[in-house]
Amino acid sequence: MESMTYAARILGVFPVTSSSHQIVYRAVMKELALRGHELVVITPYPMRDPSIKNYTEIDVSFMNKAWQNRFNFAEGRSGKETSHEMMANHQDFGGLLCELMLSHPQVKELISSQENHQNFDLIFLEMVTTPGIFGFIHRFPVPSIGIASLPAFGINYDSVGNPNLPAYAPDVFLPYSDRMTFFERMHSMFFLLWLKYYFYYTVIPTQDAIARRHFGTAMPYLGDLHFKPSMLFVTTDFIFHSPRPNVPAVVQLSGLHINSPKPLPKDLKEFMDSAPEGVIYFSLGSNVRSDTMDAQKRQIFLEAFSELPGYHVLWKWESDSLPGQTKNVKLAKWLPQQDVLRHPKVKVFISQGGLQSLEEAITMGVPLIGIPFFADQDFNVKRICGEGDRIKNRIH
Template identity: 40%
Template sequence: MDLLHYYISFAAIFLVVPIESANILAITFVPSVSHQEVYQPIWRELSLRGHNVTVMTTNVLADPSLVNLTQIDVSFVYKYMNVPLKSFRDATILQNIFFIDFFFSKLLQAEIAHEDVQKLLQRDDDEFDLVVLEALHPLVYGFAAKFKAPVVAISTLEPFIPFHDALGNPTHPVLRPDNFIHFYGEPTLKDRMTSFLHNIFYRAIYYWRLLPEADKVARKFFGRNIPYLGDVIGNTSLMLINSNPILNTPVANVPSVISFGNVHIKEAKPLPKDIQKFLDASSRGVVYFSLGSNVKSTSLGTEMRDIITQALSELPFNVIWKWEEDELPGKPDNVLLKKWLPQQDILRHPNVKVFVTQGGLQSIEQSIAFGVPMVGIPIYGDQPTNVKTLVDGGMALFIDFKSITKDELKKAILEVGTNIKYRERVVKARELIQDQPMNGLDKAVWWIEHVIRHKGARHLRSPAADMPIFQYFMVDVIAILLFGLYLSVKLTKLIIRWTVRGLTIGFEVFKKFLNNKLLASKQKAS
């Protein structure tokens, strides 16, 4: 028996595959369920692969089997999320830039000051092999400055212009407009000029004001001797962007920018009995109405609430509405209200005809995954661009949040819910998204481990990342060429002037000569 154990142990040495585990720190700071639904599968998979993952998160994964996952719960910042929708509807682009910067800075400062995060910052500077950061504000890079490890930036939406700049990734004003710029249909000359000027002025605002202010705050929390935040951001090894070729315009990315998507699609779970009964009994179809996890339907305001309520009451469909309070004044009989809903499992139900959505990327991905066409009511951020893409692809209709009417909303829902062409386009989009060599989760994890294996990704870095802005846009070349053209024009004008003057003088001299000859001839003849 002992001999048998010996042989089994000896054989096991050759059968066991060695796993090189790494210590990974992940910092996600935006209190948004939709954001965290994208990140959580990544932390889970890294943990299951044997890595020791420490994550600061606003949504803790309740899975005791993940023994390698340490979570720092900062969910208390959800209390800051009650932002009036009117502030987005009426704000200018400049106001939105400063508001988003102030809001994200406020969130991060509150989270960094949290007791458990302060304990994290007491750990050794070289404790982590990799830092993964939610790339939506420069202050978050203070963690990279503190722990001096290779950085992977990650985002559930298209990052702002400066984070592309850090990797030398092109941000064409028309092909890849910033999140603050939205084109409704084919961009007009005014749209293109607005986006072009925005690219210039936003960079000026960011590099001359927002980044220096974030650096000052970072020194308060991470130490006065940390490198300048701009330099830390510029050393980013890799950026992972949650995107796909259907919802995002195909654009050129440098090798260190990787797109992944659909990591948050979950396996089916049984619906609550009352929702299941409501769906099953809705033989004429169901409209699912939800403005996502960040926007509360209860914050719509009385006027807009009444418009939506009246439109829904006149539909031939039943409606499931994510409504965050116990009561809805004037609630129609065909509407079922719930404060929170298992969205993916509702969208799976065959009786769901239409998804009325704010146009968040995760909600759209889920709707496409389950073949449900949409009516989009975008409010802020990337939502208008997302819905515009859906409309261009024939998968949705667009409702302007600023000018919504009862009849417009009713008409849009009826059109999408009864015209089969919208569902057919969504199903085709699903086929294209799923036809990939590897799923989004495996792709994201593979690239994270790639950075760990090579202690960074300098080999993927574009030379554009290390160029000054004036060199990247060839301002010096253009200036020299323009100056040369200016000199050429001036010299040509000078030569022409001298030539004309010379010819004029020569003509006058010749004319005087002829006159003198003529005068001399007359005098001789007389």
């Protein structure tokens, strides 16, 4: 029996210059394209896959340098940066991302184009730190969906009228679980109140001025456009995150970026297969560079690994050499993480606690040692420490 479907033309706007964010959005956009929809995606991490003909990317990867210059992730919190300061720093940086992205020639052409082929049926907008991109809702007055690669901030839940419940659902920038002390609950409540005040009275006015320079003065106030999305997609899962009430407009996503198994490179497979006792996989993710770790902290790991000669250590290390490298340690600037974690000899994953890394480890059934550095990583590691035999540590 034959059937007919209608394809849509969809715009995706994802400014945050972190590959761990982008792999979530990429999974959604790619699947929509494979199902016949036409996609135009603004991203700092383009796929560059010519086999997908109905997928057009506007490459804004030049913004990645600003991200790297702004943040030293290896330093982490180090006891100096509070959750409030870290949130303010990321929200302020969002204004720079908006300015850089909206100034890109292809983005400016998209905004100014009067051609019919530049109309859209739906817009996906990243909801993290860049409300200035909501000017696209004014430029293309069609239904929109907000999407976040992590549990949404309280200000994002506001967009679709979802309740904020700081007494047992703390913000992801706080290092708390749903089982908080009285003072942690007080902090959670005051953090939410502060964030709302800071967002609506500092971030929104600042990015409203940026958006008006690019979308025109006829654009409605950004604080009003913030409430326009019809739905909010958030990267949460009832298995990992605490239960909380959500309105029907909130859709939970998880594990969308997890791919089908692929064979490991020959040298990598041989190294892992030959481990007498097993493999320790050590990766601090896409933002934290292991090679920027200070010598004293690095030496602690090397000494620990040297005392485990029966184990092979696979370490994501971004430089060509590691001073004091022991024989059982193999370095790689990039690793096919999902397929590494699928290897039966992997005994433990030393991770920075990024949500996508934790989803992969849970999916593959690999025990975790968490070393949180920034953003939601404390929140994530706190969560896994409460749900099983996992270890949380600090090297700051």
